[in-house]
Amino acid sequence: MKILVPIKRVIDYNVKVRVRRDGGGVETAGVKMSMNPFDEIAVEEALRLREKGIASDIVVVSIGVPQAADTLRTALAMGADRAILVQSEESPEPLAVAKILKILVERENPDLVILGKQAIDDDMNATGQMLAGLLDWPQATFASRVEKTGDGLTVSREVDGGSETLSLTLPAIVTADLRLNEPRYASLPNIMKAKKKPLETLSAADLGIDLTRRLTTLSIAEPPTRKAGIKVGSVAELVEKLRNEAKVI
Amino acid sequence: MTALVLLDAEDGAIPQTSRSAIAAAARLGDVDVLVTGGPETIEAAAASAAKIPGIRKVRTVSGEDFAHALAEPLAALLVALAPEYDHIVAAATAIGKNALPRAAALLDVQVIPDVMEIRDAETFVRPIFAGNALVTLRSSDAKKLLTIRTASFDPVPAEGGTAPIETVTPPACRSKSHFVSAEHSSTERPQLEAARIIVSGGRGLQSAEGFKILEPLADKLGAAIGASRVAVDSGFVPNDYQVGQTGKIVAPDLYIACGISGAIQHLAGMKDSKVIVAINKDEEAPIFQVADYGLVGDLFQIVPALTEALG
Numbered sequence: 180m181k182i183l184v185p186i187k188r189v190i191d192y193n194v195k196v197r198v199r200r201d202g203g204g205v206e207t208a209g210v211k212m213s214m215n216p217f218d219e220i221a222v223e224e225a226l227r228l229r230e231k232g233i234a235s236d237i238v239v240v241s242i243g244v245p246q247a248a249d250t251l252r253t254a255l256a257m258g259a260d261r262a263i264l265v266q267s268e269e270s271p272e273p274l275a276v277a278k279i280l281k282i283l284v285e286r287e288n289p290d291l292v293i294l295g296k297q298a299i300d301d302d303m304n305a306t307g308q309m310l311a312g313l314l315d316w317p318q319a320t321f322a323s324r325v326e327k328t329g330d331g332l333t334v335s336r337e338v339d340g341g342s343e344t345l346s347l348t349l350p351a352i353v354t355a356d357l358r359l360n361e362p363r364y365a366s367l368p369n370i371m372k373a374k375k376k377p378l379e380t381l382s383a384a385d386l387g388i389d390l391t392r393r394l395t396t397l398s399i400a401e402p403p404t405r406k407a408g409i410k411v412g413s414v415a416e417l418v419e420k421l422r423n424e425a426k427v428i
Numbered sequence: 429m430t431a432l433v434l435l436d437a438e439d440g441a442i443p444q445t446s447r448s449a450i451a452a453a454a455r456l457g458d459v460d461v462l463v464t465g466g467p468e469t470i471e472a473a474a475a476s477a478a479k480i481p482g483i484r485k486v487r488t489v490s491g492e493d494f495a496h497a498l499a500e501p502l503a504a505l506l507v508a509l510a511p512e513y514d515h516i517v518a519a520a521t522a523i524g525k526n527a528l529p530r531a532a533a534l535l536d537v538q539v540i541p542d543v544m545e546i547r548d549a550e551t552f553v554r555p556i557f558a559g560n561a562l563v564t565l566r567s568s569d570a571k572k573l574l575t576i577r578t579a580s581f582d583p584v585p586a587e588g589g590t591a592p593i594e595t596v597t598p599p600a601c602r603s604k605s606h607f608v609s610a611e612h613s614s615t616e617r618p619q620l621e622a623a624r625i626i627v628s629g630g631r632g633l634q635s636a637e638g639f640k641i642l643e644p645l646a647d648k649l650g651a652a653i654g655a656s657r658v659a660v661d662s663g664f665v666p667n668d669y670q671v672g673q674t675g676k677i678v679a680p681d682l683y684i685a686c687g688i689s690g691a692i693q694h695l696a697g698m699k700d701s702k703v704i705v706a707i708n709k710d711e712e713a714p715i716f717q718v719a720d721y722g723l724v725g726d727l728f729q730i731v732p733a734l735t736e737a738l739g
Contacts, residue, residue: 195560345498345605394568
């Protein structure tokens with residue numbers, strides 16, 4: 180089985196994101212960039228399927244600026260076999276990303292595409308579902324467990340009331356939730372080996388996909404800040420405040 | 429302008445989250461609602477939907493394909509109904525977040541998730557970077573597909589209307605995914621998104637056993653119980669308790685955070701609460717920066733004392 184894992188380069192999870200003073204975006208100068216955490220989980224799941232003898236070939240793909248090659252190298256160091264970078268000037272919207280991925284799927288013929296459920300920069304939570312729609316493939320989003328059963332997959336999903344389990348025929352789309360697995364760290368020898376693994380570079384323009392944004396950003400602002408209140412000295416004081424000042428109990 | 433709102437129909441009832449989505453859609457124009465479900469529950473769900481005031485009509489689709497809200501048949505249905513509408517709206521619940529982007533791709537539309545403010549028919553505000561920034565954006569798509577951050581819109585009432593009910597024949601859809609089973613956590617408590625008061629616990633509870641200390645307090649307040657990601661990842665409580673960027677987004681009247689440090693990802697899910705109380709032994713914990721009332725100390729003493737004091 181061949182698995183395609185799309186990954187995104189985003190501002191690192193631990194960076195406190197700040198809105199630029201001109202309102203045109205967030206501060207990225209000198210800010211640490213990393214692989215989207217949900218995508219790390221997706222890569223890890225593909226590696227585990229290979230370790231179980233289910234998957235053979237793992238291809239990672241990223242769409243974005245040339246530096247996204249670094250993110251692909253990280254995935255190669257984790258254990259992916261080869262990488263494809265589709266260069267574009269900025270990060271396209273999920274619909275355009277899904278269209279690019281559809282072309283790559285048609286070229287690579289994977290049996291399974293595993294994506295992170297959302298990127299932690301735009302929080303769109305859409306690319307996997309959109310790709311599934313464009314390909315007319317079944318989808319299991321927010322996955323917490325993936326198993327190969329017979330010719331297909333059995334996937335448990337995190338839903339609002341608990342979890343549910345679906346069966347899917349292959350080829351299929353899975354999007355990874357937080358608790359699917361804990362991604363491994365790349366070891367130094369594997370980081371060295373990753374430098375020699377194949378990384379192919381394409382350009383979004385060559386693929387003939389229109390990247391024009393459907394959503395125009397008018398402004399980006401900081402949310403209204405909530406100011407710290409007071410510290411109370413005792414349970415009795417807390418109850419008094421909640422009853423008589425806040426009037427919520 | 430006319431909007432179609434896809435409702436989450438749970439065992440014949442329409443949840444508050446869907447009524448918040450209707451409230452949002454009502455700002456865009458006339459509202460039709462779409463109720464889907466298995467043959468056993470569809471009549472009750474349609475009847476509940478028809479009682480919601482301000483709706484033009486209730487459209488219902490039933491069938492085994494729709495019994496478990498799978499994305500493939502729902503997206504195909506939304507695509508079939510789309511020509512009649514300017515906006516297609518759903519609550520940003522597991523069902524809406526699963527089905528709407530798929531439908532949007534089939535319609536060649538960029539979905540707009542987690543809308544927290546509607547400026548006009550094409551201009552929306554949504555959070556990015558775990559709520560650390562709010563983006564105002566304008567859609568150039570002819571049709572708009574939105575999911576609604578339900579904590580940002582007061583729900584319409586559940587009763588008072590008498591909308592007509594119309595049955596729709598769904599398009600043929602050969603689903604390649606099938607429902608196997610559901611493992612729902614059972615609770616007598618209010619749902620997180622609908623609760624007026626939430627008692628929430630984090631790492632400070634130390635164990636599944638320790639977490640139980642919150643139950644008497646929640647019982648006394650008629651509160652829902654929530655949790656931080658750490659508490660869920662550590663196995664103290666099931667995943668559907670999680671409040672935060674990737675869990676549930678809540679805005680109750682009162683949020684009592686017990687032993688929660690206040691990571692950005694958690695704050696993203698609860699900082700719109702009206703009143704926040706933080707109980708934590710670390711007086712430097714970031715949760716105190718957003719709390720209206722902070723109490724520094726050992727929660728294993730404070731929580732029982734608070735339960736007692738509420739008498």
